[in-house]
Amino acid sequence: MFEAITDEEQRGQVGIGTLIVFIAMVLVAAIAAGVLINTAGFLQTQAEATGEESTAQVSDRLQIVSQSGTFNQTDSQMANLSFVVAQSPGSDNIDLSETSIELIGADGQESFQIGDEGNATIDIFTNDDLSVVLTDNSERAEINLILHDPVDGSDELDYLLEEGDRLSVTFTAPSGASTTAEIRVPSTVVDESVRL
Template sequence: MFEAITDEEQRGQVGIGTLIVFIAMVLVAAIAAGVLINTAGFLQTQAEATGEESTSQVSDRLQVVSQSGIVDSGGDQINVTDIDFVVAKAPGAGSIDLNQTSVELIGENGQETFQLDELGSENVSIFTSPNADTVVLTDSSDRAEISVDLGQVSYGNLSTGDRLSVTFTTASGATTTSEIRVPTTLTQDQTSVRL
């Protein structure tokens, strides 16, 4: 069954051949393992980045605390000419730079999109922060007032009964939509109205 090798020269050659095949297999396995480790590392990095971006896109959004309008009774019609929003960070959101936030207005007068930094620093301010120069919401207790002059953004005034959809989109892509409906009756004595 087993053949005994009596020639010493043949025994050494068989051992060297086996050693060469073994070393070749180890090298191939090492190269394959290196490729797998590099691929796994790349996939892990990509998955972490995707997860962070997805989380930001969902959680880094604004929350509208209140909204009101400035009533102008000049002339023969009573209109809402400005809309004031008080906003805060949504729960779980990171820091939100209001200068990098866009606003989209969709209503009976059409559609208008603009960046908050286009309104000017006097129309976007954080009133709970001691540093009035910044427009970044960093703390959950921060509140910012955003005043939108509808004439300045080329949308037009709102009349009684008008509806308006306002969407805030932060730099990470998270959106918040607020629906506005002007009351059907406005009086000349009113200077502002809750929307």
């Protein structure tokens, strides 16, 4: 029933040396598997964070509902600009005080954060808690920019916008998503209130 092996070359290796080599191979495989699992977990976490940030940069932006301004006939320039804004569809909460504005036109470039300047006011007229955070798509906020104040120039941007001028206004939400509005002042302004 059992066959005796007499040839030394046909015998299997046994002993402590073989056991040590086998254990070493198992340990190396276990360490390599641990490193791979760790790396995969790190990459998954990083991919999720990147995906959330990318989604926020696309969807967490303002939508401009209307834009208007007040023209100062005495100085022949725009005194202020008013924008009614809302959250774009699918957007998370937007803190308007941390939103930045960039003006680019014939009078140069001006950039500032709304909450840091006295020349910009925020009025959320569909929100009862008096905060400056848009939390719902139905909420509307009016952002008023004081370009030129003939009475008290302390809170003005001192930005010259005359008849026939064009101005590009970019709103950048805290997430980095931006919305641009093009302002075109009529070549002849006959009324103080101007729809832009």
